[in-house]
Amino acid sequence: MGGGWWWRVVGIRGDELQNSGDLEGYPSDHGPRSSRHSPSRAIIILMTLSALLVTLVPSIGVAYLIYLFWQPPWTPLRIVGLVLTILGLLLVTVARVQLGKSFSLTPQARQLVTHGLYSRIRNPVYLFGFLALVGLILFLDKPYYLLAFLFVLPMQFLRARAEARVLEAHFGDEYRQYKARTWF
Numbered sequence: 468m469g470g471g472w473w474w475r476v477v478g479i480r481g482d483e484l485q486n487s488g489d490l491e492g493y494p495s496d497h498g499p500r501s502s503r504h505s506p507s508r509a510i511i512i513l514m515t516l517s518a519l520l521v522t523l524v525p526s527i528g529v530a531y532l533i534y535l536f537w538q539p540p541w542t543p544l545r546i547v548g549l550v551l552t553i554l555g556l557l558l559v560t561v562a563r564v565q566l567g568k569s570f571s572l573t574p575q576a577r578q579l580v581t582h583g584l585y586s587r588i589r590n591p592v593y594l595f596g597f598l599a600l601v602g603l604i605l606f607l608d609k610p611y612y613l614l615a616f617l618f619v620l621p622m623q624f625l626r627a628r629a630e631a632r633v634l635e636a637h638f639g640d641e642y643r644q645y646k647a648r649t650w651f
Contacts, residue, residue: 521563521570522556522559522560522563523560525556526556526560529552529556529599529603532603532607533549533552533603533606536606536607536608542608544605544608545605545606545608547602547605548601548602548603548604548605548606548607548608549602549606550602551598551599551601551602551605552599552602552603552606553602554595554598554599554602555595555596555597555598555599555600555601555602556595556599558584558591558595558598559591559592559595559596559599561583561584561591562583562584562585562591562592562595563592565580565582565583565584565585566580566585566592567580574626574629574630574632574633574634575633576633576634576636576637576638579634579638579641579642579645581645585649586649587649587650588649588650588651589627589631589645589646589649589650589651590627590630590651593623593626593627593651594651597619597620597623600619601613627651631646
């Protein structure tokens, strides 16, 4: 399992997941696990499927919009928009899978995720979601929709700040060091 292509894409190896604290009942501060504590393949697959579901539903909506607007003229801006949308959605999915059980709709400190995309970017779901949305607006050839970012950007920055406060309060110096070596 650890050597499979999917686990390489999302940046998770079986032993990392087992020791990461992503699975309930598997705290990360007790070192290597014995085989009787190894997470089952079914649990790992269910975690991955839940991550994909959270990103799949919006992706289906975006795919439907692309289908509706799949007609000429194919300007360079629309092509760039399509590429940004697909790339953004793909990277949001990877970031969501790497987040594992640390994903929540409200700021919570379950585990400090620092692998994969999170080793360079603190908020890749927000960043790549923004990229996908900009790409979709360009593809739809509706530049005035960019005005929505006057509301979306401040909201996402406030949300990222609230999450940072919760993580810093819970993880202290470990989070501050992580913050110093990552972007946004």
